[in-house]
Amino acid sequence: MTSASSLKATARSLAHCWQEFFHSPCDARVCAAIRIGYAALVLVHLAVLFPDLDHWFTDAGILPLEASRRVASPHAWSLLWLLPGTATVVNTCFWIAAAQAAMLLVGFLPRLNALCIFIWLVSLQQRNPLICDGEDVAMRMIAFFLIWMPLGNCWSLNSLLSRYWTGPRNAPLQNPQSAIHNPQFLAPAWPLRLLQLQMALIYLSAALEKLSGETWLNGTALYYVSRLDDYFGRFPVPTAIFDSPWIVALLTWSVVLVELAVPLLIWFRETRLPCVAAAILFHLANEWTMHLFLFHWIMIVGWLSFLTPDDFRWLYPSLRNREVT
Amino acid sequence: VAANFAGRPLPTRLRFYTVNTFIATLLVALAIDALPSPLALRLRVQAILTRLGLDQGSWSLFAPDPDSINLRLRAEITYLDGERREWNAPTWRTLTPWKMFIGHRRREWIEHMMAPESEPAWKPWCREMARTMRPDLPDADRGAEVRLIYHEAPVPSAENHPWPSIRQPPGFDAGWTLTIEKLE
Numbered sequence: 214m215t216s217a218s219s220l221k222a223t224a225r226s227l228a229h230c231w232q233e234f235f236h237s238p239c240d241a242r243v244c245a246a247i248r249i250g251y252a253a254l255v256l257v258h259l260a261v262l263f264p265d266l267d268h269w270f271t272d273a274g275i276l277p278l279e280a281s282r283r284v285a286s287p288h289a290w291s292l293l294w295l296l297p298g299t300a301t302v303v304n305t306c307f308w309i310a311a312a313q314a315a316m317l318l319v320g321f322l323p324r325l326n327a328l329c330i331f332i333w334l335v336s337l338q339q340r341n342p343l344i345c346d347g348e349d350v351a352m353r354m355i356a357f358f359l360i361w362m363p364l365g366n367c368w369s370l371n372s373l374l375s376r377y378w379t380g381p382r383n384a385p386l387q388n389p390q391s392a393i394h395n396p397q398f399l400a401p402a403w404p405l406r407l408l409q410l411q412m413a414l415i416y417l418s419a420a421l422e423k424l425s426g427e428t429w430l431n432g433t434a435l436y437y438v439s440r441l442d443d444y445f446g447r448f449p450v451p452t453a454i455f456d457s458p459w460i461v462a463l464l465t466w467s468v469v470l471v472e473l474a475v476p477l478l479i480w481f482r483e484t485r486l487p488c489v490a491a492a493i494l495f496h497l498a499n500e501w502t503m504h505l506f507l508f509h510w511i512m513i514v515g516w517l518s519f520l521t522p523d524d525f526r527w528l529y530p531s532l533r534n535r536e537v538t
Numbered sequence: 539v540a541a542n543f544a545g546r547p548l549p550t551r552l553r554f555y556t557v558n559t560f561i562a563t564l565l566v567a568l569a570i571d572a573l574p575s576p577l578a579l580r581l582r583v584q585a586i587l588t589r590l591g592l593d594q595g596s597w598s599l600f601a602p603d604p605d606s607i608n609l610r611l612r613a614e615i616t617y618l619d620g621e622r623r624e625w626n627a628p629t630w631r632t633l634t635p636w637k638m639f640i641g642h643r644r645r646e647w648i649e650h651m652m653a654p655e656s657e658p659a660w661k662p663w664c665r666e667m668a669r670t671m672r673p674d675l676p677d678a679d680r681g682a683e684v685r686l687i688y689h690e691a692p693v694p695s696a697e698n699h700p701w702p703s704i705r706q707p708p709g710f711d712a713g714w715t716l717t718i719e720k721l722e
Contacts (some may be wrong), residue, residue: 235561236554261640268666269643275666276659283658288588335591343650343659344643350594357592403561410565418572418597426602433696436605437556439704440693443630443645446704447638455704458696506642 239402241366242522245320247408248327248364248515251355252318254507255330258352259311261506262337266307269341270296276341284342291339292332317359320369328358348508351415355515363400366530368515405518412515413476416492420472429469432462439502448501471495479519486524492516572596607693608708611648611716615668618681623671631707651687652716660686664719679721686716 268274270293276284278298285291296302310333319324334353365371401486428434439445439455454460471491479488493516496509545552551642569575587593605716613625627648630638638645650656651663664684672678691708694701 231558235558261642265643274665275647277662280658280662284656286588288585290589290591333590343656346645346646347597347599352699353591354594403557407561407564411568414568414572415597418601419601421574422596422598422601428603428696429601434600434604436696436701437606437693438600438707440608440702441605442608442708443649446631447635450704452703452705456701458699458701502640502644504630504645506639 224254235403235406237402238399239405240522241363241398241400242368243518243520244362244364244400244405245366245368246520247355247514247517248320248323248359248362249318249368250517251359252314254510254514255314255334255352255356256311256318258507259307259314262494263307265358266303269344270303270337271300272296272434273300276343281340287341289339289342290335292336293340306336309333317364320365320371323364323369323371324360324362327356327362327364331360346506346507346508348511350389351508351511351515355408355511358404358411361404361407363404366400367398370415384430408518412512412518413479415512415515416472416476420469420476423469423472429465432465433458435461435465435468444503444505446502447504450502468495485519489516489519550569568592568594570683577592606693606695608693608710609649609652610691610710611651612687612689612713613664613667614685614687615664615671616683616685617675617678621672625667625671650667651686657717660717661719665721668721682721684719684721686719687713688716689713 262269269276272278278294281291282294293303296306310330313326313329313333317323317330331353334349334356338349338353422481423429423434426434428437435455438456439461454464475488475492478484479492493513496512496516499505500509549604564700567587569581571587571590573596584593584595609687610629611627615623615625617623628641631639651659664682664686665679668679668682668684689710691710693708
């Protein structure tokens with residue numbers, strides 16, 4: 214009897230935690246910041262693709278349709294497989310995708326445009342998977358989570374148009390800091406929570422993969438990474454750092470430590486900010502030393518999901534003083 | 539939120555249940571795909587996730603161990619008229635960060651080409667190479683033979699001291715033939 218009621222209480226407590234975690238309101242400005250950062254990166258991604266569109270994606274290019282289907286997963290799909298593989302069609306699709314990324318950036322019908330960006334990214338990646346790597350997967354996954362987020366509540370053309378139509382009565386309050394006092398900034402948290410869990414999953418997966426390797430445990434992995442000339446050596450670093458076995462060992466273990474600790478400790482109030490800072494510093498350091506295209510910037514945008522506008526209160530001392538008085 | 543939930547109207551409650559089911563299903567599927575899990579289950583889940591455009595696999599970033607070999611690709615093209623041309627992959631360390639940035643897709647392509655899974659792409663790539671190496675010749679690829687060669691430069695074992703400097707360029711071997719493509 215006691216154990217049954219205890220089980221019931223535990224189940225109820227778990228259900229309560231679930232609801233609190235996924236359904237408490239979050240600040241929509243965080244979603245808006247992610248939207249803006251993400252859309253800017255998609256535009257850079259598309260701009261780099263543009264000069265070689267015919268080369269990568271048309272039937273006259275490097276990977277005709279038949280070869281594309283053979284190298285892609287048998288379960289994959291791509292709109293570009295259904296459309297004629299001509300330069301005109303591919304260029305038209307590209308400009309539609311670019312326009313939708315621009316609309317996502319300014320927040321015009323942002324969720325619909327996030328859905329379209331997701332479809333375009335899947336289509337481009339499956340049409341030619343041989344030019345893709347981890348950053349493309351991260352970009353595609355974030356697009357999926359954006360579809361569910363309240364992207365247009367603030368800092369968007371949608372919110373501007375909505376204010377124009379409904380008039381000043383429904384305009385947001387003037388205090389830019391407090392979401393509690395501004396219902397327009399409140400939104401369901403679950404899509405943001407899914408993105409946070411996705412970011413934690415990436416780090417945890419990477420850490421577990423590394424723990425099964427010998428070189429990450431004996432501290433020599435970064436010796437090998439630093440001698441791969443297609444990845445390493447983006448900007449100058451002191452030679453002594455990567456020529457010294459004990460410094461390399463410390464750096465190697467610190468990578469595993471960050472990838473293991475951040476996804477576990479970032480959920481606690483006391484360690485959230487240090488974890489976000491560690492993750493961002495980790496990516497910036499990698500960005501300095503390695504050629505990984507947009508991977509680190511996409512990851513940084515993803516980690517922004519753990520920040521709240523309150524973390525930036527120190528930027529507004531005058532407003533803070535006014536609130537206190 | 540949870541406390542006030544029981545008294546809500548049916549459509550609201552249904553929406554709530556639907557969202558919770560969606561969250562739970564998605565999280566379980568993503569975890570099976572990205573974290574260590576039984577292979578059979580993983581393959582089944584991956585098939586579904588791929589159909590949804592949500593496949594990610596495990597994040598093996600330089601793991602379980604980073605590569606310990608630098609690789610280069612080279613192609614020798616012999617045209618029908620006997621003319622020979624050679625294509626070489628860029629020497630990465632001589633390129634500026636900007637060139638590496640905008641050439642990222644080409645680098646990915648070349649790296650993928652060295653994997654056996656890319657075999658279906660070898661012939662069309664060779665065809666494209668034969669054409670671009672002689673743009674003045676109409677149907678240059680017709681009858682051409684392309685030999686793809688890869689060169690290896692193993693990174694010396696970390697057990698050997700002193701370590702070579704990161705500034706030391708890799709020394710590549712004489713090369714191995716990846717494939718010979720005869721183009722019709």
